[in-house]
Structure formats: structure tokens, C-alpha cells
Amino acid sequence: MGKTITHTIIALLLAASTVLQAEAASDSKFFKKAAERVWSVRNELFDINVEIPDSLQQMASAIVLAEYDFVEARYVNNQTVTGAETRTKRCHWARRMVKLLDSKAVKDFSEFEFGRRERLNAEFYNFGGSDNAFGARIYKPDGSVTDVDLSQAVDVKEGKKDRKKDVISRKIAIPGLEPGDILEYFDYTEEWIDELDLPALDLVPAGKYPVIAYLLEGEFSPELTVEYRVYNGMPAPKRGSNDKGNNGIFLSLSYIDMIKDRDYLRQFRQFPFLRLNTLNNMSQYRFYPQSKRSGGLFEHISTGSIYRDIKFALAASTYDLQLPRRINGAIKNFRKTHPDASRRELIDAAWLASVYLNSIDDEKPVSDYWLAMIFCDILKKQGLTDGTDTGVGFLNSRLDVPTEMILSWKQPEFCAIVGDSLYLPSTLEHFLPAEMPGEYQGEKGGAFPGDREKLTNSTQPTIFKVSTSRPSGNKAVSKLRVNINTDDNTAQGTADFTLTGTLKEITGDITDFNDWAHAVEDYLGIAEGKRYKDKKFDAVEREKEVHDAALSLAKSLLGKSITEVDGINVGSRGILPDKPEVKISMTVKAGDCVSDAGNDLLLHVGRFAGNNRRMEGDERKRQLDAFHLSPRQYNMAITFAIPEGYEVDSSSLESLQVNVNNRFGAYFASAKVEENGDLTVNIRERYNTYVTPADEWDQYLEISDAAATFNDAAVLIKKK
Amino acid sequence: MKSVSSYALALIATVALVCGLHCRAADKDNVHILDERISYTVQPSGKVKMVDQTTYVATRADDRLPAISMFNEDISIDKASAPGAKPYYRSWEPGDMFYTGSRICFMDVPLRKDKPAKVTFEQTYNVPEQFCNVYLKAPYFTDKSLITIEIPPVLAERYKVTPVNLDSCMTFKRTVGKNGSVVYSVESVGREAFRYEEDAPSAALDAPQLIVTGFFKDTDELYSFFRKYFEPAPDSSESIAALAADITAGCSSDIEKIDSIASWVRQNIRYVAVEHGEYGIRPEAAHTVLERRYGDCKGSANLIKALLHSSGIDGRLVWIGTAAEVSTRWDSVPSLMSGNHQIAAAVLPDTIIYADGTATWSPAGYVSQSLRRQQAMIEDGDSYMLRMVPDVGRDADTDTLTAHFAIDGSDLHGSIAHDMGGMFKISALGSYNDVDQSNRQQLLRYIISYPKKNVSCHDVRLEAPGPASQRCRIISDSISEHGAVYRAGDKLIVDLRPVRRNLGLIKTEKRKRGMVNPFAFTYVAHIILDIPEGCEVESMPADQTFDSPWFGGFITYRQKDGRIECDAEVSTRRNNAAVSELEARNAAIKAITRASESKIILKRI
Incomplete structure (x- = not known):
């Protein structure tokens, strides 16, 4: 291997890839060819009479009766005067047969955009591209079958004039589609690239609808280095080669459950899928780590092999x-x-x-x-x-x-x-x-x-x-002192926030690149004349951004009762070794703090304790583990100055005493009336892990329910 | 149905959106317009040439200006230029349109601080009827502006330009040139920026603009134009006749037939708007709509018309403007801008029944608020009729909450139901059917829990006798509102919260425009609370009445037979407020909220 990887080459390739251009859509010949290919194979998989269990019918608006992913990659070698030119051509299609159970499903599967054609150019050299096609047919309950007429599609144009060559794709609304129909359609893409590699393909059979039958097939030229891996419980495909000497993979699955959970998910850690690389390791014009694999089919390349590639790169x-x-x-x-x-x-x-x-x-x-x-x-x-x-x-x-x-x-x-x-x-x-x-x-x-x-x-x-920090290492400490105005039901006061560890991320736009750069310049002692100057920096606009970020932070940590913030002071940004914490102070205004209770008032303390909604229904049971940002802790110390002429009814403090604790976290709250009559409330909400196993979700709910319940906590303040 | 105003509105919305990202501080913008000069020159053929030369400046820091102009197959872009920027031409479909053929010409213009940059767009309106109005607003503060419309001598008598909603900074003039051409102009000095604001009226209703009439001499000529695009003889193809017979089988009156036909179309024809070129005006043939099972408002209306005809009812097409988007009437402004929608009408001997094919979950006979009191142009052979859509159905737009609670620790536990009519029913069924089956329980839980967040409910169900039923109900026989009962010594303090609707507080800070709530409604609540054994009522909130320009209503509490019965009602009155009235409207809402949050106090005996 005589080549080295240099920054210049990489930069050139990056630059080249940015000139991806959309051009005129593929013509009807291409669509016809795609349809002939797709509709002619594996038809036995697509059975409109497949039995659908009742349990599936009541689960979702649509059911995928069959899905077929096909990948074909070919290696092309052209001998020229300057040497061998190599090209990877890849064809991928996904064909699906979907039973539409209601009008929502009809809506979801009724509109498609297709026919996009793209080319990669570097100067005048066209070194890659892709063409897309689509086709569909409808099976009616009466047994009739209709191929969707693509001539009903409209042209999507991009360009100044109204020319045919400005068509970049087509859009079709599937005609005649009704609940109860079965729609069968395919999305077909041919792509090619010279010397380099096409991006990896992720094949994900599970999704928002259940799948009754799934088939994956692939066929690859022996010269190509095809490497793949399955993730998150996806079964491995069978491997083999055909009489043409091409390598192949085959995977058949049935009854794939839909993903029911909607929150706290990490797709690449939880959804079963197969990732496939079709690598051209034969080019003379590019860098490879010396440990590259030659042509062939490689399942589950050992971690060591990939690490070796990194090493040699x-x-x-x-x-x-x-x-x-x-x-x-x-x-x-x-x-x-x-x-x-x-x-x-x-x-x-x-x-x-x-x-x-x-x-x-x-x-x-x-x-x-x-x-x-x-x-x-x-x-x-x-x-x-x-x-x-x-x-x-x-x-x-x-x-x-x-x-x-x-x-x-x-x-x-x-x-x-x-x-x-x-x-x-x-x-x-x-x-x-x-x-x-x-x-x-x-x-x-x-x-x-x-x-x-x-x-x-x-x-x-x-x-x-990477070490995992404890909850106390990722902390948001909020100190709030507010005075209540009973006449207009508002409160105003001051808030101080200190954030550490991973929770610094929730400060959002409080620090932007200019702030960061100026802080670093001060820290490094960069000379005035050499400092970064952003000619687009607009102090007025920036003040507005900081205000919005501060309001968002206050609402996030103290609750949506906070209506306004002002006097924002960022004491520390948490980005420099000598100032590891974020420290922000501001004045706040809030609304809806009290309600009338006879002649007395109810002070809604919980409305200053964050935004916690009780999870209900399907949210209370999980199919998959729940991922969170990190272990974390929220501490709040709130002082309410009780309005003149009122005093806290200490017998109502009971709802402010909370102690819920399990191995996934804790929610503690306590309150007391100070000698001057002020009410002080202390809250500690802690989550111990970044992941909650699905079967222990009830323990996480115990903590989050306590937090939601506290949002309704209130004390009675009596007229003296 | 589209008119040029829809494109212009879309343009304003786009610019406002994009600029909103760049310049959120409306009163302290970095970018200003130094000088805006836009001229529209009407050609003797009726085509219109537009030249927009606008000079921008960044006043505090370098910036980037997103300069955008809309075009399509009827309105061409002839020139687009700006220093340091290249025009890009991209497809851009507004809102929920499937295809209009709309495109934008976009230039990302670099602005150097204090260095003016002139942006030029030149366009031609090749279809003269699309030139209906000119907006006099931009999303930036404008130092000075001159917008002119020049009418050639041959059209000077016919064309009229009328200013609407002009700001005090604007001066409108009409001058006659030496050659007999007439120039209408609006000069502005110190014009405020015009931006999208949540709940603000549509720009079509409150933006300063010049309305251009004259392409159609009068309403007759306008109708003759529409007449070219549809076949007055209803489609009586076999498939239509068979379907009509099927739908109306068992109907015993014309009204039943009309309701059945309208409901069938609403349920079975999905809304897909294909409105490029003349498709913006021409209704798709009824049999094509039926075959495709989709269509836009015109297609659905045409299908209803054909089905009515096949059922022996005089079905007609109706051109109309929706209240939220159209402020002009066909007779006073005979122009495409006076309409943006098409529905059907059944003309009976003694009445006219209107049927909107796109109102999917509409109760039978219900006319949506967006159509009430709007002027309808109804086909009438070679002529037409103008009628005002009656203001009926106000009572239908009611949400009635009934609940029965007992105290269970710190929870209120019991049953609850929302009985929804009119637009509440349309909205509830629309939302329900717009989410996947797997998410519907969650949606119902959200509706029935609102505005409380700490609620558990079981077996929530939606009951609707049929898609065209007058009302629907969302019910839970087992609901627990956690933390709704507070304890203080021997007192139980109960949060019953009888007003459980969002009344729409408006953020007033830095607000420039007023608000409009497109829907008037009545909310009614009847809540029963069982008084627990061993408790007596210490106090109930005093009865309250609400009487503001925007809301009327009451909350009352009565103790009866070991229970407390709470009745509440809130009805909307005025549905709009000027920016100067927003604080007063918010105060009215806060008063209702505070009354609703007032607590019942029970005492252990």
C-alpha cells in the first residue's frame, strides 16, 4: 500500500460531495424497467389473503402484510489508458404490501414523491449519481387489482423556466384508495459511484406498523467487499453464493411487532436493523487502511478488524x-x-x-x-x-x-x-x-x-x-425567592441557577459561539488584535436570544407559571477550567400563583417546582428500555414571602412533605414556616441511571408520579 | 380555488417566517428597508409587469437577507438580482396543498453594515385576472416606500384601484399622465414591519393593500369567467347514478338525501388539492373525483352537485370566500380575491342547503362558522344568484361537560363526559381520526383530562352515532384527578375547576397586531361533588357572572341532598380584539380562570 491519507485529499472529496445536484427526473423507461424488475420476483411473499390475527387489527391503522428488501451491488472495471477505472453500482428496492384499516392509514399511504435524479460532480467530472422510481397497485376487497397509473403524477420543477428538464421529481396522490384496500408499492433506487464507496444502507424492518412477513435478499459481485452487521436482536441473514459466483444474503422473518413506545428511545440501540456496506476496495485512486478486506462477504467483521483499520489509517x-x-x-x-x-x-x-x-x-x-x-x-x-x-x-x-x-x-x-x-x-x-x-x-x-x-x-x-457521573455530578440547583401579589395573582422575585455536568446542556443558547470564543480568548490571553471578530454579531439581537434562552431555562426548571425574566446575569458559563459551573441569575415574574379558598388563599407551591406531567395509559408500560440523558439531580430551594396580612396555615403543610425513594431515584420535599413568616420549600428530585429497563419502569414512574403530584401541591395562607 | 392573493399571502408568510428567524426583535431590527420602489404596469392586454427595486441596509452588524419572490406557471420571474447573491429557483408548496406548481425565487443576500444593497425582482402576471390586489407591507421597517400601479389609457376607465386598511404613514394618490394613463400610488414614510403573530387576523383581512378591480367589469362578467371552467349539466354517468341511488336508499326526504350525500362525499373523498394553472379554477369532473376518491374543494363540490342531481335534487356549485381569509363580497369586488373556496348547494323550492364537501366530520346540515354570513355565488344556469349564507348553527357549537366526583384521599374520583357539537365535534373526530389507532386512547385521555395534568382515567371512549351525527361524546366512567383535594387541619379544600376550556390568553409583550378567534362557542359544565360522610360545607365560591365584550357566562354552586352542584357557562361574544384591547381581553380571561379555580371548603364535623 503506497498511499497515505492526507488532509488535502479528504478536503477535496468533501468539497466534491457538496455539489450534489438534482437534475431532471428519470424518464418513464426507467420507471418501466424498475416495475418489471420489482413486480417479477418473490411474488409468493405477497399474499393478499394472508391471515391477520385479530390482535394486530386492533393495534394500528395499517398492517404490513409483506415487505421485501432487495439489494444488489455490482463492481465495474473499465480499463483506460490511465489505468483501471472502477465503479460500484447498487440497486436497492423496498416492496411493501400494506392493508389499510382506516382513513388514517389511507392518508399515510396516499401520497408519494418519487423519480428524483441526482448527480455528483467535481468540476466537470461526473463521478456518482442516483435514480429513483416508484410503482404501486391496489387490491380491492372485491378482488380487483389496479396498477397505479404514474402518468397521473404531477411534475415538481425547480428552475426559473417551465421546462421539462427542470422536473426534479414527481408527486402522486394514489387514486381510488379506500379503507379496507391493500396497497402494494415499491421504492426503487439505482445508484453508482466511481472509485469511492456508496453510503451504508440501514435496513430496518420494525416500525410504526406490525409486519407479518419480511424478506431480505442481497446479491453482490465477488470483487466488492460487502460487510454487514445486525443489531438489537435482528437475526443474521443466511449467506451463500450463486452459480454466477456472486455472493448473497437471505433473511426471512415473520410477525414483527410494531414499536409501541414513543419516548425515551435510542433508535440505534433498540430497533432491530441490519447495516450493510458495499465497499469498493479495488480502486487505485484512493486511500485504504492496509488492513482492508478484499472482495467477499463479511458478516460481523470482528471489532478487532475495524480497530485495525483505524490504526492503519x-x-x-x-x-x-x-x-x-x-x-x-x-x-x-x-x-x-x-x-x-x-x-x-x-x-x-x-x-x-x-x-x-x-x-x-x-x-x-x-x-x-x-x-x-x-x-x-x-x-x-x-x-x-x-x-x-x-x-x-x-x-x-x-x-x-x-x-x-x-x-x-x-x-x-x-x-x-x-x-x-x-x-x-x-x-x-x-x-x-x-x-x-x-x-x-x-x-x-x-x-x-x-x-x-x-x-x-x-x-x-x-x-x-467513559466514566458515568453520579446524579450529584449532573445537578441543577435553583434558588428562588418570590413575593406574592394577591391582587393580580402574580409573583415576582429573583432566581439563581447553578448547573453542573450534563445538565449544563439545558442552558441552550445562553452561551453561543461568540460567548465561548471570547471566554476562551480571555482565558488564553489572546491579544486584542488577534481576536475573533464576528461581523454579523448584533448585540441587540443577541440580548433577545439570551433573554429567550433564560426564559426557557426558568420555565424548564421552575415551571410554566414563570411568565417573564429580566436582569439576566451569566456569572459563569461552565466552559473554562477555572469556572466549571454555569451560574445564572435573573429576576422572574410568575402568574396563577394563588387561588381563592373562602376568605383565605391557596398558594400553589407546586407550580414553581418544574413541569411534570403524570404519564398515563400506554406510557405506563414499556416495550423497550427507557433512555435518559444521564443520571441527574434537581435541587430547588424556594422562599415565598407571604403577603402582608396573611400567614401560612401550618396544618396544610402536609402535602409538601414528600419522601419517595427507590433504586432508580428519589423525590424529597419539605417545607417550613420561617420565623419571619416566610415559607421555605426544599425539593430534591434525583434520577440514578441513564437507562431504565422496561421491566422496572414502574420504579421510574414512582419518582415521576411523585414529581407530577407535587406540581399540584399547595398550602393554605390565612388572613390574619 | 386560488387567486393571486393566495400567492401573495404565501409570500408574505414565507418572508415573515424566514425573517422571523433572523430578526426576532421586531422593534429593534438590524435590517431596514431604506427605499422600496415597486411598480406594477398594466399592459393594454391586461398582463402586468412588476418591477420591485428595494434597497436594504443592515444598521448594527453584517447580516444576511433572505430575499424571496413567488412565481408559478401564470406569474413568471423575469429578473432577480442582488449584490453578492445568486438566485435559486425551488419548488414550494404552500400549507396543505398537494400541488400548486408554486415556486420561489430565493436570494441569500449578504448585507454589510451600513452598506445599502439593492434587490431587484421583475415579474410578469401573464394571467391578468390573477392581479387582484397589492399588499403594502414588508417584514422590515421601511424608511420610505413608493408603490405604483399604472393603468394604460385604454383600460383607465375600466380599472379601479381602491386602498384598504392604509396606515397613517401612507398617502394614496391618483394622477393622470399626459398620455391618459392613470397612476395610483401609495407613498409611505416610516412604515412599521408587518410580521406573522400568533392568533393575528390573516393578512388578507388587516394588511394595508390596494384592491384592483376592472379586469371583470362586474359580477356578471366574473361569473362568465367561472362559467368557462365548468359544465353546468351535472355529470350523470352511470357510476354517479348508481352511487346516488345507493347513498339515498331509505331516505324519506330531500333533506335526508342531501345530508346522506354530503356525508358520503366528506367520508369517502379525501382532500387532495391539485391547483396549478387553470386547475385553480376548474373543478375536476365528478366521475373523475369519484374514481380517484380524492379531490379538492371544487372536485368534492362538483361530485355533490352530480349526486344531488342524480337523486332528483337541484344541485349547484357555489363560489365563496371563507371568513378568516376573505373580507370582500362578489358584488362589491367582482374579482377572484372575493373567493377562495367552493362548496355545493341544494336549491330546494323554499330554501337553499349548503354542503361543504371538505368538512369531513361535519354534522348533517351544519354550516361551518367560516361560511356563515359570507356571500355565496350560486350557479343558476347561464346566470348566477348571490345569497348570504345564513348565520345558523351557533347553538350547535357547544361543549357540555358533565362530571360526578367523590373525594378519595387527595383525589377526586368519578366519571366525566364531554358532549360536543358543531365545530367541537368536527375537531374531536378530526383529531381522533388523524392519529394512528395506537395513539387514539392517549389523545382521548388528553382531551378529557384538560386542563389538569395529574390525572388517571380508564376506559376512555369516543361515542359518535355516525360521521354526520350532531354530537359526539368522550366519556370516562373512572377518572381520578390526583391532588385535587388539599387538606388543612380539619378542612378539605377542593379544586373542582368548572371551566375546563382554553380561552386563549394572548402574549401582549411587543405585540403589534390584534387577534381574532375564528370560532365562537359556548361551554357548559355541570359538575356534581358528593360531600363525604362526616363532612359539611364550610364555604363555596360565591356565584360569579362574566360580562366582558369577549365572554359572557357564570359559575354557580348549590348544596343539595348531600352534594354540591356546580354549573358554569362561558360563551364567546366578540371574536376579535385590537392590539390596544388585548390586555383587557386577557384580564377577562384571567377573571374567569380565577373564578374557576376558587375552591370549595369542606369541614370535618
Whole structure:
């Protein structure tokens, strides 16, 4: 393998891929060809008389009687004077037969857009593209069958003139469709790319409707490296080859349940699916890790193989950029002004400098892969590491498959590992250097510490697990003091919020890139003339954004009774090593605080304790585990100044005393009347885990029910 | 049915939306219009050339301006230019339209602080009847603006331009040129930005605009135009006749037949709007609509007309404007802008029954509020009739809550039912059938629990005798409203909350426009609370009456036979409020809410 992976090549390919263009829609010949192909195979699967269990009929508005995913990938090799040109051609179609049980199903399956044609261009070179087709037929209860006439579709045009060539797709409303009908349709795509790889295909049989029969088939040229993996309980397909020497996969399933849960889901961790890569590992014009597989069918590539690919990609990576020089300059400057800084402080500063200078780079900022690499190299150059505990790492969050189940070396996010610390570029506006967002906590990853050039065949990655913080590490502490105005039923006062760990993310727009950049500039001591200047920065508009974010935060933590905030002061943003917490204070106004109870008033304390709705019906039982952001804790200390002429009826304080506690969390509340007559309420709501197993959901509900109940808590305040 | 105003409105909505993302502080915008010059020149052929040259400036910081203009197969884009920006032409279908052929020309214009940038759009209205009105608003503050409409001498007598809703900053003029052409102009200085605001009236109703009439000399000519696009003889194909016979079998009166036909079309023809070019005006043939099982308002109306005819009833097409979008009448403004909808009518010897084929869950005989008191143009052979749709059905728009609770610890436990008529019924059944079967219980729970959040209910069900029934009921025989009973010593404080409807508080901060609630309604509640053994009533909330320009009603409590009976009623009165009245309207709502939240106090004996 004589090639290296360079930043320049990657940038070019990225640039090329951005010129994806939509062009005129495919013609009717293509549609006809697609229909002939699709309607002519596996017809035995599509049985309109298949028995539908009564239980399924009452479950959803539609039932998928049969679904067929077919994938075919071919390798094409053209010999030219400059060498072999290689191309991957892939055809994928999904054919579905759906019984429409009611008008909602008719609506869901009545309108389709199809026929989109796209081409990838780099300058004048057309190196990839895709064409789409569609077809449908309707089975009526009386036994009649009608093919949907695509000539009834309307043209969707994009362009100045009304020309036929400006048609980019077509839209059709399926005619004659009624509840009780069976609709059979297909979505057919042919795509191709020269030298590079087509994106991975995810085949997901389960969805919002139950599926009675599912079939997956694939056929692939032996020259292509076809790698696939099944996830989350999806059965593995059978493998084989046909008499043409092509490789194939085959999977048949029946009675696939619909996904009933709607909240707290992580699709790539819970929905059964198969991910398939059709790789062209034969091109002479691109980079491959030396450990690439040659043509063939590879099921469940071992984690070690993919990690080996990452290793060899890293070993072969070089760059020639201005960015490292700038970062080195910033670190030197920081060292001068912070002669007593610890190694950790210097590493954190180096990380901030790296992310900052990359973000404001006049050239296109480099990706996480290159930034992690550059950062590691700089630490070594600065003598901040001997290299043995530093290297490029890789991991996935829970928004994708687990790192140990990735299918390609390009799939994970890349980070830098220094000792036990992990530096992830995507965390900048809410987190400290090396502080991990909730979705990464508890996830496994890998790293290759040491010199990249010295990575050898036998080098094994270091496997790590991102530590999971305790609830107390992800805390939102709210301190509220309000005065009640009984005349107009409003309250006003002050609120202070302190947020740590993963809960810093809920501050949203409180810190934007400008705020972050200016804070980092101050921290690093960037000279005034060299600081980032956003010519689009509009202080008035920014003030409005901060106001909206602060109101949203106050409503989120204190409840929707909060109607207005003002005097917002961001004391700390939680992004710099010397200021790890977010601290925000503001004045607040609230409404609907009291109601009349005879001559007395009921003070609705619970309306200041967040927004907690009691989950009901199907929400109280779960099919799948529930995923949350992270373990977390909400502390609230609320002081109500009781209006003149009133006093708290202490016999009504009982509803403010709550103690619910189990292994998934706790909800504690207590209240007391102070000597000056003020009412103070303390609340602690804690969730111990980032995932609640489905069969233990009732324990989570115990906590969330307590929180919902407290939202209705009130005390009687009597006229003196 | 479409008119150019629908495109213009869509354009304004789009610009406002996009700009809203950029400039949310309406009174402190970074981007201003320095100078807006828009000229419309009517050609002797009736075609209209539009040249829009608008100069923008960013006053505080660099910015980006989304410059947008709509076009379609009737209105072309001839030129689009701006410094540093390239025009993009994309498909853009407004709202719930399946296909109108609408496109936008979009330019992402870079604005440098204090450097004016001139954006030019030139367009041609190739279909003259589409040139109905010109809006005098932009989503930015405008220092000065001059908008002109030039009518050539040959059309000067015929065409009229009428200003509507002009702001005090605007001056309208009519001048006659040397060649006899007439120029209407509106000059503005210091014009406020016009933006989308929640619950504000449609721009068609309250935006300053110039109404252009004259392409159609009068209503007769307008009708003659419509007449070209439909076949007055109803479709009497076999399939229509067979279906009509089937639908009306067993009907004993014309009214029953009309209701059955309207209901069948509403239930079986799904709304799919294909309205490009002349399809915006031409109704699809009835047999085609039947065959496809879909159509827009015109297609559904045409099918109802044909089915009525096949049933021996005089079915007609009706052109009409909906109240929320159209403020003009056919007779005073004979223009496409006076209508945006088509329905059918059954003309009986003594009355006219209107039937809207798109009102899916409408009760039989119910005329929606959007059509009441609107002027209907009804086909009448080669001529037409103008009639006002009667203001009937107000009583139907009622939501009646009945509940019976007992105290169970800190909960209220019992049964509850909402009995819904008119638009409440349409809305409830519409929402129910618009969600997947798997989510319907959840939807019913939400409706029956509102406005309380800490509620458990079992066996919630929706009862509707048929799609065209007058009312529907949402019922739970077992509901627990948690935390509705508070304890203080020997007192039980009960939150019965008799008014359980959202009355629509409006955020007033930085609001520029008034509000309109398109639906008038009456809400009635009858709630019984059993007084627990060993308790007596210490106090009940005082009876309350509500009497504001927007709401009327009462709440009363009576103790009777060991129970408390609470009756409440809230009826809407005026359905709109100017921006200066919003605080007063909010105060009226808060007074009702506070009265509804007043507690019953029971005492242990």
C-alpha cells in the first residue's frame, strides 16, 4: 500500500460531495424497467389473503402484510489508458404490501414523491449519481387489482423556466384508495459511484406498523467487499453464493411487532436493523487502511478488524496545515503568562486553543479526526506528554451503535486521549475540556496511544469506558425567592441557577459561539488584535436570544407559571477550567400563583417546582428500555414571602412533605414556616441511571408520579 | 380555488417566517428597508409587469437577507438580482396543498453594515385576472416606500384601484399622465414591519393593500369567467347514478338525501388539492373525483352537485370566500380575491342547503362558522344568484361537560363526559381520526383530562352515532384527578375547576397586531361533588357572572341532598380584539380562570 491519507485529499472529496445536484427526473423507461424488475420476483411473499390475527387489527391503522428488501451491488472495471477505472453500482428496492384499516392509514399511504435524479460532480467530472422510481397497485376487497397509473403524477420543477428538464421529481396522490384496500408499492433506487464507496444502507424492518412477513435478499459481485452487521436482536441473514459466483444474503422473518413506545428511545440501540456496506476496495485512486478486506462477504467483521483499520489509517495519516503552528503559538503565549500552570491546566489550555483556532480558521475547519491528531502531536511537541498515554481515540454516543459494533473505520467520532481524560471536539459550547456529555457516559471506546508512525501490526488499541457521573455530578440547583401579589395573582422575585455536568446542556443558547470564543480568548490571553471578530454579531439581537434562552431555562426548571425574566446575569458559563459551573441569575415574574379558598388563599407551591406531567395509559408500560440523558439531580430551594396580612396555615403543610425513594431515584420535599413568616420549600428530585429497563419502569414512574403530584401541591395562607 | 392573493399571502408568510428567524426583535431590527420602489404596469392586454427595486441596509452588524419572490406557471420571474447573491429557483408548496406548481425565487443576500444593497425582482402576471390586489407591507421597517400601479389609457376607465386598511404613514394618490394613463400610488414614510403573530387576523383581512378591480367589469362578467371552467349539466354517468341511488336508499326526504350525500362525499373523498394553472379554477369532473376518491374543494363540490342531481335534487356549485381569509363580497369586488373556496348547494323550492364537501366530520346540515354570513355565488344556469349564507348553527357549537366526583384521599374520583357539537365535534373526530389507532386512547385521555395534568382515567371512549351525527361524546366512567383535594387541619379544600376550556390568553409583550378567534362557542359544565360522610360545607365560591365584550357566562354552586352542584357557562361574544384591547381581553380571561379555580371548603364535623 503506497498511499497515505492526507488532509488535502479528504478536503477535496468533501468539497466534491457538496455539489450534489438534482437534475431532471428519470424518464418513464426507467420507471418501466424498475416495475418489471420489482413486480417479477418473490411474488409468493405477497399474499393478499394472508391471515391477520385479530390482535394486530386492533393495534394500528395499517398492517404490513409483506415487505421485501432487495439489494444488489455490482463492481465495474473499465480499463483506460490511465489505468483501471472502477465503479460500484447498487440497486436497492423496498416492496411493501400494506392493508389499510382506516382513513388514517389511507392518508399515510396516499401520497408519494418519487423519480428524483441526482448527480455528483467535481468540476466537470461526473463521478456518482442516483435514480429513483416508484410503482404501486391496489387490491380491492372485491378482488380487483389496479396498477397505479404514474402518468397521473404531477411534475415538481425547480428552475426559473417551465421546462421539462427542470422536473426534479414527481408527486402522486394514489387514486381510488379506500379503507379496507391493500396497497402494494415499491421504492426503487439505482445508484453508482466511481472509485469511492456508496453510503451504508440501514435496513430496518420494525416500525410504526406490525409486519407479518419480511424478506431480505442481497446479491453482490465477488470483487466488492460487502460487510454487514445486525443489531438489537435482528437475526443474521443466511449467506451463500450463486452459480454466477456472486455472493448473497437471505433473511426471512415473520410477525414483527410494531414499536409501541414513543419516548425515551435510542433508535440505534433498540430497533432491530441490519447495516450493510458495499465497499469498493479495488480502486487505485484512493486511500485504504492496509488492513482492508478484499472482495467477499463479511458478516460481523470482528471489532478487532475495524480497530485495525483505524490504526492503519492513523498510521498513514499526514497533514500539512497552518493550524498546528497557530495552536503552538497560542500555547507558548499561555505558558508565558501562566508560568505556574500545572500540566493538566496546560493540556486543557492546549485543547481550548486547538478547538478555538480550528473553529475560526479561515481555511475550512478540520474534522474531529484531524483535530484529535493535531492536538496529540502538539502535546508531544510542547513536552506536555511523552506520548505513551496520549493518542487518537474513537467512540460513539448512544445516538449511534456501540463503538465495539461499528462497521467502518470512518464511522465513530474521533477524540484525543490524554491519560484518563478524553477530549471531544463536539462538546465546546456547554462543557469543560475533557468533560463528557451524558450520551457518551458509560460508553466504551478505543484509543491508540503512542507515536502514530510506530503503530504496527501487533499494536492493540487501549479500550476505555467513559466514566458515568453520579446524579450529584449532573445537578441543577435553583434558588428562588418570590413575593406574592394577591391582587393580580402574580409573583415576582429573583432566581439563581447553578448547573453542573450534563445538565449544563439545558442552558441552550445562553452561551453561543461568540460567548465561548471570547471566554476562551480571555482565558488564553489572546491579544486584542488577534481576536475573533464576528461581523454579523448584533448585540441587540443577541440580548433577545439570551433573554429567550433564560426564559426557557426558568420555565424548564421552575415551571410554566414563570411568565417573564429580566436582569439576566451569566456569572459563569461552565466552559473554562477555572469556572466549571454555569451560574445564572435573573429576576422572574410568575402568574396563577394563588387561588381563592373562602376568605383565605391557596398558594400553589407546586407550580414553581418544574413541569411534570403524570404519564398515563400506554406510557405506563414499556416495550423497550427507557433512555435518559444521564443520571441527574434537581435541587430547588424556594422562599415565598407571604403577603402582608396573611400567614401560612401550618396544618396544610402536609402535602409538601414528600419522601419517595427507590433504586432508580428519589423525590424529597419539605417545607417550613420561617420565623419571619416566610415559607421555605426544599425539593430534591434525583434520577440514578441513564437507562431504565422496561421491566422496572414502574420504579421510574414512582419518582415521576411523585414529581407530577407535587406540581399540584399547595398550602393554605390565612388572613390574619 | 386560488387567486393571486393566495400567492401573495404565501409570500408574505414565507418572508415573515424566514425573517422571523433572523430578526426576532421586531422593534429593534438590524435590517431596514431604506427605499422600496415597486411598480406594477398594466399592459393594454391586461398582463402586468412588476418591477420591485428595494434597497436594504443592515444598521448594527453584517447580516444576511433572505430575499424571496413567488412565481408559478401564470406569474413568471423575469429578473432577480442582488449584490453578492445568486438566485435559486425551488419548488414550494404552500400549507396543505398537494400541488400548486408554486415556486420561489430565493436570494441569500449578504448585507454589510451600513452598506445599502439593492434587490431587484421583475415579474410578469401573464394571467391578468390573477392581479387582484397589492399588499403594502414588508417584514422590515421601511424608511420610505413608493408603490405604483399604472393603468394604460385604454383600460383607465375600466380599472379601479381602491386602498384598504392604509396606515397613517401612507398617502394614496391618483394622477393622470399626459398620455391618459392613470397612476395610483401609495407613498409611505416610516412604515412599521408587518410580521406573522400568533392568533393575528390573516393578512388578507388587516394588511394595508390596494384592491384592483376592472379586469371583470362586474359580477356578471366574473361569473362568465367561472362559467368557462365548468359544465353546468351535472355529470350523470352511470357510476354517479348508481352511487346516488345507493347513498339515498331509505331516505324519506330531500333533506335526508342531501345530508346522506354530503356525508358520503366528506367520508369517502379525501382532500387532495391539485391547483396549478387553470386547475385553480376548474373543478375536476365528478366521475373523475369519484374514481380517484380524492379531490379538492371544487372536485368534492362538483361530485355533490352530480349526486344531488342524480337523486332528483337541484344541485349547484357555489363560489365563496371563507371568513378568516376573505373580507370582500362578489358584488362589491367582482374579482377572484372575493373567493377562495367552493362548496355545493341544494336549491330546494323554499330554501337553499349548503354542503361543504371538505368538512369531513361535519354534522348533517351544519354550516361551518367560516361560511356563515359570507356571500355565496350560486350557479343558476347561464346566470348566477348571490345569497348570504345564513348565520345558523351557533347553538350547535357547544361543549357540555358533565362530571360526578367523590373525594378519595387527595383525589377526586368519578366519571366525566364531554358532549360536543358543531365545530367541537368536527375537531374531536378530526383529531381522533388523524392519529394512528395506537395513539387514539392517549389523545382521548388528553382531551378529557384538560386542563389538569395529574390525572388517571380508564376506559376512555369516543361515542359518535355516525360521521354526520350532531354530537359526539368522550366519556370516562373512572377518572381520578390526583391532588385535587388539599387538606388543612380539619378542612378539605377542593379544586373542582368548572371551566375546563382554553380561552386563549394572548402574549401582549411587543405585540403589534390584534387577534381574532375564528370560532365562537359556548361551554357548559355541570359538575356534581358528593360531600363525604362526616363532612359539611364550610364555604363555596360565591356565584360569579362574566360580562366582558369577549365572554359572557357564570359559575354557580348549590348544596343539595348531600352534594354540591356546580354549573358554569362561558360563551364567546366578540371574536376579535385590537392590539390596544388585548390586555383587557386577557384580564377577562384571567377573571374567569380565577373564578374557576376558587375552591370549595369542606369541614370535618
